[in-house]
Amino acid sequence: MGLLEGKTALIFGVANDHSIAWGISRALHSHGARMAFSYAGEALERRVRPLAESLGSKFVEPCDVGKDEDITAVMAKAKAELGGIDILVHSIGFALREELIGPYYNTTRNGFHTAMDISVYSLTALVRGALPSLNPGGSVLTLTYYGSDKVMVNYNVMGLAKAALEASVRYLANDLGPKGIRVNAISAGPVRTLAAAGVSGFKSAHGRFREIAPLRRNIDIDDVGRAAVFLCSDLASGVTGEVVFVDAGYNILGSYEKPGGEAE
Numbered sequence: 330m331g332l333l334e335g336k337t338a339l340i341f342g343v344a345n346d347h348s349i350a351w352g353i354s355r356a357l358h359s360h361g362a363r364m365a366f367s368y369a370g371e372a373l374e375r376r377v378r379p380l381a382e383s384l385g386s387k388f389v390e391p392c393d394v395g396k397d398e399d400i401t402a403v404m405a406k407a408k409a410e411l412g413g414i415d416i417l418v419h420s421i422g423f424a425l426r427e428e429l430i431g432p433y434y435n436t437t438r439n440g441f442h443t444a445m446d447i448s449v450y451s452l453t454a455l456v457r458g459a460l461p462s463l464n465p466g467g468s469v470l471t472l473t474y475y476g477s478d479k480v481m482v483n484y485n486v487m488g489l490a491k492a493a494l495e496a497s498v499r500y501l502a503n504d505l506g507p508k509g510i511r512v513n514a515i516s517a518g519p520v521r522t523l524a525a526a527g528v529s530g531f532k533s534a535h536g537r538f539r540e541i542a543p544l545r546r547n548i549d550i551d552d553v554g555r556a557a558v559f560l561c562s563d564l565a566s567g568v569t570g571e572v573v574f575v576d577a578g579y580n581i582l583g584s585y586e587k588p589g590g591e592a593e
């Protein structure tokens with residue numbers, strides 16, 4: 330029997346088959362979860378619907394997380410059509426492209442608000458919307474990045490957003506713990522996705538990563554998916570409020586060996 334047999338997962342954040350949310354979806358499904366999907370807007374439906382259907386999902390609903398009315402509508406539909414939700418995945422991030430290049434101090438007020446609204450507040454809004462449907466024993470999962478803690482060139486306002494997102498995970502974990510619902514984040518190493526392409530210089534940082542990370546490789550969406558199965562299953566029944574790194578060990582480094590063997 331699969332680890333997630335009998336559980337229903339509602340996934341936010343599949344844009345295409347490179348999305349981290351897609352790796353998570355495949356892994357949850359392979360362990361027996363019933364899958365449901367929400368996508369950002371009409372333009373994405375063409376890509377998301379066939380992916381969802383390939384995992385047997387009939388629930389494929391639009392929701393722009395910047396709009397309260399969209400969140401209310403998708404959660405009402407989920408309650409009516411799915412009944413309870415056991416797993417809620419938030420794999421959403423957005424910042425204006427011009428904020429992801431150059432010095433951080435150039436961040437505009439609008440760019441700051443947008444990044445915080447779509448990448449941070451949306452988790453809280455989705456959790457609140459899903460609360461009437463979230464079953465005890467349920468699990469909420471979001472995606473973060475090490476730029477929350479350390480300066481990553483050009484990541485800028487998204488670093489602040491991820492720091493706030495990780496704090497949200499702790500506050501939500503404390504709120505939902507008494508209901509038997511756990512809230513955690515996976516901090517993923519760099520993966521080539523649509524969102525990542527918006528960060529200036531991402532491609533070369535992604536290339537250097539595998540020369541430095543202890544496992545000497547990049548991570549992929551299936552690595553994230555397997556960790557998601559752990560966090561969303563009863564294997565992690567005592568784990569909440571945590572940020573779990575899936576980054577081939579990159580975050581443990583203080584100094585590292587250059588490919589030639591010299592210390593950096």
Ligand code: NAD
Nearest residue numbers: 342343344348349369393394421422472519520522523524
């Ligand atoms: P992606 O582009 O595939 O996914 C981002 C998703 O956010 C898309 O599905 C997009 O439609 C959705 N989104 C953006 N604005 C939205 C809105 N207003 N309403 C609803 N959905 C909206 O890229 P990804 O890399 O898979 O990103 C998923 C998460 O993983 C993000 O939180 C990202 O910050 C995080 N992450 C990515 C990396 C990486 O290197 N790719 C590393 C660590 C963490």
